[in-house]
Amino acid sequence: MTLPLPLFTGLSAFPLTPADVDGHVDAEALQRLLQRIVGSGARSIGLLGSTGTYMYLSRAERRRATEAAIESVGSRLPVIVGVGALRTDEAVAHARDAAAAGADALLLAPVSYTPLTQEEAFQHYQTVAAATDLPLCVYNNPSTTHFNFSQDLIGRLAALPTIQAVKMPLPGNGDFSGEIARLRRIVAPEFAIGYSGDWGAAEALLAGTDSFYSVAGGLFPRPMAALTRAAMAGDESGTARLDAMFSPLWELFKAHGSLRVMYAAANLMGLSSALPPRPLLPLGPDITAKVDAAIAPLRQA
């Protein structure tokens, strides 16, 4: 039996993409964040994910961010690059840019304005997947795209040659094992099934997901990698202990959105002075104080 590619297993850490108010990427600040991930135990970097504000950056700035990341990380960790866009031709262009810059894999969400049909999403994926030789992960994130994948669509996508992984949202009913089993039945054994939604990491990994795509991993890669390792080894008490350390952060993620919380955390840690792209607003002082308290144990872990 062939196993999922190493780049789609274990912890994938999703850093912010620090940028100024005009959307120009601060390559140095980005590289500082990436260097903290290298050697942490994370198995890949998820560049230009939702946390990396890909939808708020121009093509030129996405290319700059990708080049800066590859330059910084080299071959020490695979870099998975988000290439989603409203137009299919734009997503193809981003995919080609990422491949030209030396990315290891692509991440593609079905971003839409006019809601997409299942067939429209299929053809969008088919076109972008065929644009490069890079392995592609299907980014299933209805909280931002408002697109719901049918089981049938995931099966059709998993059969395309370069599509080798899916990043699922937390199941509404909390039944990870059931959902993973249903997905395993419709995909090849080497197809990787992963989850995102950080507060579900422990449960998803204990239930046997191949990978976890983590926002917190972008700033706290060591404890998040430790949680991932513990859970993948079936160590329930070790996992619970680490998850408890993250738990105040999870509550803030749920209340204020993980992106806003991560900007506040990066600012508090002196890693970046960047603000979220407007119209998104930085958190006020009261919530920022809560973020400060929540990250205190994580900064030392």
Added chain:
Amino acid sequence: MTLPLPLFTGLSAFPLTPADVDGHVDAEALQRLLQRIVGSGARSIGLLGSTGTYMYLSRAERRRATEAAIESVGSRLPVIVGVGALRTDEAVAHARDAAAAGADALLLAPVSYTPLTQEEAFQHYQTVAAATDLPLCVYNNPSTTHFNFSQDLIGRLAALPTIQAVKMPLPGNGDFSGEIARLRRIVAPEFAIGYSGDWGAAEALLAGTDSFYSVAGGLFPRPMAALTRAAMAGDESGTARLDAMFSPLWELFKAHGSLRVMYAAANLMGLSSALPPRPLLPLGPDITAKVDAAIAPLRQA
């Protein structure tokens, strides 16, 4: 008592923006569509609305479309231009471009990727509204933006100097009169309350909305203007007769999305050979045949 601006009363007709597969606007085809609206009884043109695929067009192409529209329509009808964008600075740039091109008003939807808070939407509107002197209509369209305006937010926005109208989605409970009454209590008398969602036009207008923002009006402005006039005059039987003529089209809108149906109709009418922007797909031959049948009476009206 001051009344709503004429440009935010009556029928606003929303044409497609014909473009090639690379997103280059076909200015001549757009002008053909606009000339059919002038003199039809429509009171304004809603350029670059959702039907005008604004979110799928670059800044340069939006500017070209706006310039082509103003050149074609002149002062014969006011042109309301959609300026929504994911970034606040981009929406500001679109607003300034529209003003420089001679637009009469702006239409702004709270487009998002990361879901927006009420306060983020408020500040986004405040910034874009302050960027020009043009009157601005709040585009409340949760089916594409997935943002839900609170009553409180609409009240705050209506108090800003240049914000003079709102384009509401059809109320979930069908209670137009109740919703209009609630909105009238929180806005100034000269603030215009309009609706969109074409199959609700008759009911919304009979219930006393100031304006209707219509997709079908972009291709069938004469019968849609007749429906609007009849309903605004309280002529229930005349309204019902016209609404019945549109009813097969409304069913297709609900089943396949008004945008896809309008592309098929424009192609059938020989007005444009443009296709919807990928990933959106043109309708197949079976549904196109149904569109052909549905528009037959409207083409002659």
